[in-house]
Amino acid sequence: MLKPLLLMVALGSAVIFTGCESMPSSPHVTENLQQLQNRTWIATQIGTTTIQTTPSANHIPSIQFDEATKRVSGSDGCNRIMGSYTAGTDTLQLSQLATTRMACMNNNNIDRHYNEALAKVTHYQVFGKTLKLLDRHGNLLIQFESAVQPR
Incomplete structure (x- = not known):
């Protein structure tokens, strides 16, 4: 009697865990990606x-x-x-x-600072028309504003 009960519990657990693996992404993931992708972001701040x-x-x-x-x-x-990205x-x-690699004159090294910041990006936050790219510690690297409000 104990063996069939144990077998049913094991099979039930396997079904539950397998079902969890194939669940679709949460609405929060989809919403964040939709806000991040397919629009132009204009930098408003690099570091401080x-x-x-x-x-x-x-x-x-x-x-x-x-x-796409x-x-x-x-x-x-x-x-x-x-380049490419995964989000x-x-x-x-x-x-x-x-x-x-064009020569950049009189831009206060914005190009260098921008590329250095991009190399450190591990996280992002999107709030309406604002995108923040963050490092692994949550520090702001680059802040952007959306050029056009999404539809």
Whole structure:
């Protein structure tokens, strides 16, 4: 009698744990990813330095996350950047980042600071029109504003 009961408990546990593995992602994950992806983010702050730009400025650090291709692209304020990314609920891994190598004059090394910050990104937070890229300790690396409000 004890063996069949033990067998049923074991089988029931296996079914429950297998079911948990195949559950779809939570709505929170989907919502965060939808807010992160498929829009242009304009950098407003790198570390503690505020980036002052005018609406007509040409060389503004920016980033875009393409949901379909899982590719990241943008600008460091001088050069184009491109690579791939993996994102979770609040985690973000940028990989295979590459940049063009144009000479950048009179930009207060924003391009260098931007690329150094991108190399340290492990997490993100999205609140409406604001994106924050964070390091593994939760420190702000880069803050962005959405160029266009999503539909």
